[in-house]
Each structure stands twice: as structure tokens, then as C-alpha cells.
Amino acid sequence: MTRSFELNTTISNLRDLKASDLSPYDAIYLGNITCRLYEANLLEHLDDLREAIAAVKVQGKRAYVTSYAAPRNDFLPKLRKALAVAVEAGADAVEVHNLGVLKIVHETHPGLPVHIGGLANVYTDAGAEVLKRFGAMRITPNYELSLEEIGQIQRQVGLPMELLVHGKMPLGISDHCFLLDYEEAWGVKCPDLCQQDLFLKQGDWAMKSIGKGVLSGRDVCMLEHLPQLVAEGRDCFRIEAVSESPAYRLEVGRVYREALKQAVAGMNGMEEGWWNTLRNHARVGLCNGFYFGGSGMEYLGARRWAEASGPGRPGTDLLQLSQVKGVIR
Amino acid sequence: MSLILHRADAPILLAPAGDPTAAVAAFESGADAIYVGLKGWSRGGAKGELTSEELQEVLKTAHARSRRVRVALNTIPRRTQRRYLLGRVAELIGWGIDGVIVNDPGLLEELRARYPALCITASIGCAAMNEADVAFYRDLGADAVVLPGTLSLDELRAIAQVPDVMTEVMIHMVEEFILLGKCWMPSYYRLNPTPLAEVHGEGSRLVGSMKRGGAGVCFKVCEQPWGLYLDGQQVTKRLLPSRQISPINDLSDVLDAGVDVVKLQGRSLSPDLLAPLVRRYRAAIDAWMDTTPLPTFQEPSLEPSWTVARR
Numbered sequence: 001m002t003r004s005f006e007l008n009t010t011i012s013n014l015r016d017l018k019a020s021d022l023s024p025y026d027a028i029y030l031g032n033i034t035c036r037l038y039e040a041n042l043l044e045h046l047d048d049l050r051e052a053i054a055a056v057k058v059q060g061k062r063a064y065v066t067s068y069a070a071p072r073n074d075f076l077p078k079l080r081k082a083l084a085v086a087v088e089a090g091a092d093a094v095e096v097h098n099l100g101v102l103k104i105v106h107e108t109h110p111g112l113p114v115h116i117g118g119l120a121n122v123y124t125d126a127g128a129e130v131l132k133r134f135g136a137m138r139i140t141p142n143y144e145l146s147l148e149e150i151g152q153i154q155r156q157v158g159l160p161m162e163l164l165v166h167g168k169m170p171l172g173i174s175d176h177c178f179l180l181d182y183e184e185a186w187g188v189k190c191p192d193l194c195q196q197d198l199f200l201k202q203g204d205w206a207m208k209s210i211g212k213g214v215l216s217g218r219d220v221c222m223l224e225h226l227p228q229l230v231a232e233g234r235d236c237f238r239i240e241a242v243s244e245s246p247a248y249r250l251e252v253g254r255v256y257r258e259a260l261k262q263a264v265a266g267m268n269g270m271e272e273g274w275w276n277t278l279r280n281h282a283r284v285g286l287c288n289g290f291y292f293g294g295s296g297m298e299y300l301g302a303r304r305w306a307e308a309s310g311p312g313r314p315g316t317d318l319l320q321l322s323q324v325k326g327v328i329r
Numbered sequence: 330m331s332l333i334l335h336r337a338d339a340p341i342l343l344a345p346a347g348d349p350t351a352a353v354a355a356f357e358s359g360a361d362a363i364y365v366g367l368k369g370w371s372r373g374g375a376k377g378e379l380t381s382e383e384l385q386e387v388l389k390t391a392h393a394r395s396r397r398v399r400v401a402l403n404t405i406p407r408r409t410q411r412r413y414l415l416g417r418v419a420e421l422i423g424w425g426i427d428g429v430i431v432n433d434p435g436l437l438e439e440l441r442a443r444y445p446a447l448c449i450t451a452s453i454g455c456a457a458m459n460e461a462d463v464a465f466y467r468d469l470g471a472d473a474v475v476l477p478g479t480l481s482l483d484e485l486r487a488i489a490q491v492p493d494v495m496t497e498v499m500i501h502m503v504e505e506f507i508l509l510g511k512c513w514m515p516s517y518y519r520l521n522p523t524p525l526a527e528v529h530g531e532g533s534r535l536v537g538s539m540k541r542g543g544a545g546v547c548f549k550v551c552e553q554p555w556g557l558y559l560d561g562q563q564v565t566k567r568l569l570p571s572r573q574i575s576p577i578n579d580l581s582d583v584l585d586a587g588v589d590v591v592k593l594q595g596r597s598l599s600p601d602l603l604a605p606l607v608r609r610y611r612a613a614i615d616a617w618m619d620t621t622p623l624p625t626f627q628e629p630s631l632e633p634s635w636t637v638a639r640r
Contacts, residue, residue, distance in 0.1 A: 069511070070456065070458055070508055070511060071458065071459055072459055072484060073459045073460055073487055073488070074484075075459070076459060076460075076461060098458075098459075098461075098462065099434065099455075099462060099465045100457070100459050100460070100464070100465050101461065103461050103464060103465040103468070104461050121455075121540065123433060123541070124405060124408065124435050125435070126408075126433065126435020126436060126438070126439055127434045127435035129435060130435050130469065131434070142513070142540070144513050144540060152408065169517075171507075171512070171513055171514045171517050172506075172507035172512040172514050173507065173508055173511050174506050174507055174508060175479065175508055176506065178506065182564075186559070186564075196559060197560050197561070198558065198559055200569075201556045201558055201563075202553060202555045205517075205518055207514065209557070214507070290520070294520060295517060295519045295537065296513070296517035296518075296520075297518060
């Protein structure tokens with residue numbers, strides 16, 4: 001029997017949803033987790049959220065509603081409304097990155113399946129056990145964990161682990177948007193500021209700026225490791241396309257859909273066209289994230305060009321600077 | 330005897346101490362309690378952690394003055410390390426520690442189950458920001474939850490209403506661009522597992538990881554200049570925004586809001602820098618207690634490098 005898998009992605013607003021061909025995907029996470037002012041964020045525009053859930057489900061796909069990664073008190077009333085809309089509109093699950101929100105969901109919508117997001121800081125089996133009791137049905141462990149650690153948690157806790165297999169990995173979120181400093185100079189106002197093509201670069205490494213947070217400059221790419229992931233029992237895969245174009249979402253999604261089909265069928269073919277697609281969409285190269293136990297921007301595998309096409313190997317400048325005494329902690 | 334440290338009549342002034350000399354300075358300057366790191370296990374990083382012998386010395390110093398010591402065990406230990414640490418806490422309790430600070434919900438719950446009388450604080454690394462967060466950690470068994478000093482008075486008032494848990498605010502702290510507890514920029518760049526001598530076999534401090542190695546081993550990438558590129562062109566070079574906050578002149582409002590514990594960041598502070606900081610906050614708390622006007626303090630060199638624009 002062929003095993004099944006889920007390939008999903010993220011979409012922040014109705015405009016992007018309507019512009020995106022969802023055919024490669026089984027499920028969509030709806031909403032933007034970093035900023036309430038993200039253009040037409042589905043978590044703030046609840047009529048749009050209702051419409052988005054319906055639009056996803058009518059295509060025979062699962063609709064998940066995500067939630068803010070670091071909500072302050074004044075976020076919570078609207079978030080409660082968004083959760084109520086998610087339930088009314090038939091969302092298949094909510095994604096939670098904040099443990100206070102997890103408590104709210106558990107108490108107000110106890111039957112609603114909860115997926116724990118990568119910013120909820122699940123690092124241990126003991127932590128995952130706690131969240132399971134609060135209704136977690138699936139967990140994206142913190143991005144810093146290796147596949148070995150993720151496997152240990154899954155074996156101990158017995159919940160499916162979702163993996164980011166392609167796209168720019170969150171590296172941190174902020175309570176502030178420093179892009180607001182540039183509204184006047186650039187003549188671009190919020191919420192258009194963070195929609196621009198923005199990277200932060202230091203020496204030989206890069207991060208993508210999304211205003212209230214940063215993503216990896218390199219795209220995490222696990223394409224050539226999919227057979228291993230499937231063999232290890234992973235079956236929930238995410239393409240993180242929150243800051244990407246509909247073309248990225250479609251073309252990268254197609255590559256992974258085909259590759260996953262082959263992997264679950266026991267085939268291990270890699271088509272050159274797939275790599276061309278990924279290479280075209282990766283602005284500063286590819287990496288494996290933390291899955292193999294090293295630093296997040298390393299790439300292991302046969303496709304060594306993937307890393308070399310980026311800004312190069314880490315140098316020593318940063319380490320030397322790190323010797324300088326910093327601020328008082 | 331219960332080790333749980335609840336606010337009775339007065340707010341608690343909780344100071345950092347990176348070595349026994351700093352501990353003495355903190356107590357002599359008016360700290361009700363100090364927090365220290367145990368070598369290998371604290372989120373504040375290797376700098377400013379105490380050895381077992383130093384910790385025992387500090388405990389004697391504190392208890393001779395009827396003051397208290399909390400021990401930060403807030404790196405996130407892996408499974409094997411956690412087993413070791415759970416046992417180690419029994420030894421620490423035997424030495425007389427007055428509480429622990431932890432970062433992982435699983436460890437927190439296990440500690441609560443195993444040591445019902447132990448005072449447990451949910452670390453700043455838990456990234457609690459709202460009243461539901463605080464209630465969540467209380468439900469797991471936390472006696473106190475640390476919040477960033479950047480929260481508004483309205484937020485603190487609401488959070489202080491959460492019953493059966495102390496509101497602890499890190500009022501003197503560096504506000505970094507990335508939220509505390511939500512940053513893995515450094516490990517994206519570099520990650521070096523470094524063996525921990527006391528945990529045979531599997532113990533390691535993950536140098537580069539803010540979450541599992543600690544702030545002192547994060548290369549401080551956020552404090553170095555970055556080029557900002559728009560459409561492939563560098564438009565400016567800048568630091569990621571961060572600033573020191575220490576709103577001592579607003580302390581009476583913070584205490585009126587119901588905050589139980591006033592926490593000062595800075596385990597790397599030398600005794601000569603720590604002492605005046607603690608004295609300043611002691612005077613402010615005492616003035617609030619006496620319902621006398623708060624002295625006006627000169628802000629201690631707190632030049633913001635950015636203007637906070639939260640939307």
C-alpha cells in the first residue's frame with residue numbers, strides 16, 4: 001500500500017490565496033503570524049478568513065488557521081474572534097506558536113485540533129508531552145532541532161512531527177518593525193514596506209527581513225533527503241512560502257509533490273529540472289537548516305553547488321567580533 | 330518548610346550576581362534576593378556562572394543575611410541531561426537554594442511533580458508576553474513568570490490579576506530586536522557543541538544557540554552592523570535596533586500595577602557597577618513602600634539607539 005503524506009504551505013491574505021494555484025498542496029495554513037498590520041492579514045480580516053477557509057475547502061484541501069507567534073494582551077480579543085471564525089467556517093485545525101494561545105484554544109474550543117508551530121519552542125519530549133495534554137495533535141519542533149532529536153521526540157510522544165522541507169526558515173521574531181524607520185526615505189508606507197525585496201547581509205551571510213522578524217537568507221532544501229525522511233516515518237511537510245510569490249508557491253510545490261510521490265513509492269529519482277526550479281527561486285542559495293545537527297546555513301548532500309551558490313562558507317569575521325565585550329546582560 | 334517565595338507585603342528586589350563578590354555587593358546594596366547561574370546550565374551564558382563551591386558559598390552569605398538565592402537552570406536540557414538535572418536539583422535543595430528558574434515547560438512540570446515545595450520561575454526565555462501565557466505556566470506549576478520590562482502598565486495590571494502566580498518583571502534589561510526566547514539567528518550561522526564536564530557522555534552546551542547554550546555564547550550577531558539591501562542594492566548599513574531600558578522613574582506605577590518581583594538583568598556586571606544599580610532600585614522601592622515621593626533618578630546612561638515604533 002502506498003503511504004500517504006501531506007504537503008502544505010502558508011498564505012497570509014486573500015489576495016495571495018486567490019493568486020495562488022494550490023494544486024500541489026494538501027493543506028494551507030491561513031494567516032500571518034508576525035504582524036497584525038501585514039497587508040490584509042487574514043487573522044485581522046475575519047470576513048476574508050471565512051472566505052479563505054471556504055476557498056481552500058472547496059478545492060478539497062484542508063484549511064488550517066494559524067495564529068500570532070508573540071501576541072500581547074491587546075491581540076487576544078481579536079484572536080479569540082479569529083478562532084471562533086475558524087471553528088464556524090470549518091477549519092480543520094489551528095496552528096499555535098504561543099502557549100497562552102494554546103491554553104485559550106484548549107479551554108474555548110476543546111475539540112479543535114491544534115498544530116504546534118515552529119515558534120512555540122518545542123525542544124524536548126517532556127515539553128511536547130505537556131502540549132499534547134493541551135490538545136496538540138501535531139508538532140513542528142523548534143527549527144534548531146536535528147532529525148535525530150525530532151525522531152526521539154516523536155517516539156516518546158507519539159505525535160506526528162511536521163517538517164519545514166523547503167523555504168526560508170524563521171530565525172527570530174520581533175515586537176517592532178524597524179522598516180518603519182524608512183517610510184519617509186523610501187516613500188513607501190506600511191503595510192507595503194515589508195512586501196519589498198529586503199535582505200540583511202553581514203560579511204558572508206544573509207537573512208531576509210520581514211519587518212517584525214527575520215528569515216533565513218538561504219532556502220531550506222530537503223529535496224535530496226526526502227527518501228530518508230519518508231523512511232523515518234515523516235509524513236507532514238511544509239513549504240514555507242509566506243514571503244514568496246505565487247509562482248514560488250506553485251513551482252516549488254510541484255517539485256516537492258512529485259518528489260514525495262516518488263519517495264513514498266520507494267523510488268529515488270532526482271530530475272534535473274527540479275533542481276533548476278529550486279535554484280531559480282533561491283536568492284542566496286540553499287541549506288538544510290538544523291536537521292543534520294550543524295549550523296542552520298549548512299548544506300549536506302550531493303548538491304554541493306547549492307551552498308556554494310550562496311554567499312559562501314562562513315568566515316571568521318563574526319567570531320573575532322564576538323570576542324569584543326557586548327552590552328551588559 | 331515551603332521554599333515558595335510569594336510576595337507578602339513588599340515587592341521583592343531580585344538582583345543578578347555573576348560571582349560571590351557580586352552577590353555580597355547585591356545584598357549590601359539592598360537586594361532581597363539574587364539569581365545566579367550554575368555552571369553549564371544557565372541561559373545567561375557561561376560568563377557569570379557559579380561553580381558548585383561558589384554557589385554553596387553564596388548560599389551561606391545569603392542565608393546569614395536572611396536573603397534568598399534563585400538558581401537559573403534555564404538552558405533547555407536534552408532528555409539525558411534532563412534526567413541528570415532532575416537529580417541534581419535534589420542536591421541543590423539540600424544546599425538550601427530558594428528556587429530555580431527554568432525555560433522548558435516539560436522540565437518545569439517535572440520539577441513541580443518531583444519537588445512540590447520548590448519555588449519555580451518560568452524564565453524570560455519562555456517569552457511570556459500576555460496574561461494567557463502567565464496562566465499557562467502557572468497551570469504547569471510555576472510560582473512566578475518573568476516578563477520583559479517593555480510591557481505597558483495596562484498589560485502589567487492585567488497580568489498581575491492572574492491569580493496564584495507572581496508577576497516578575499525584568500525592568501532593567503537590554504531590549505533586543507528579536508524577542509528573548511524567540512531567536513536562533515546565531516545558530517543559523519554557527520553551532521558548536523561543547524562538552525559539559527559534569528554530565529558524562531551526552532552533556533553539551535550548544536555554543537551558538539541562545540536557547541540551549543545561552544546568551545553569552547551567541548556571538549552577539551545582533552550587535553554588529555548589517556547591510557540592508559533593497560532589490561539587491563545596499564541602501565544603508567545599520568545595527569539591528571536594541572536599547573537598554575531601566576524606567577526607574579516610573580517604578581511606582583509599575584508597583585502600583587501589582588508587580589511582585591522587580592528583576593534586574595546583568596549577571597556580567599562587576600560589583601562596582603551592580604551596587605549603585607541595586608541601591609537605586611532599593612531606594613525607589615522603599616520610597617514606594619513609605620508612600621513618599623520617589624526620588625528623581627538620573628537615567629543611568631540609557632541612550633536609545635532607536636525609537637520604538639510598535640504598531
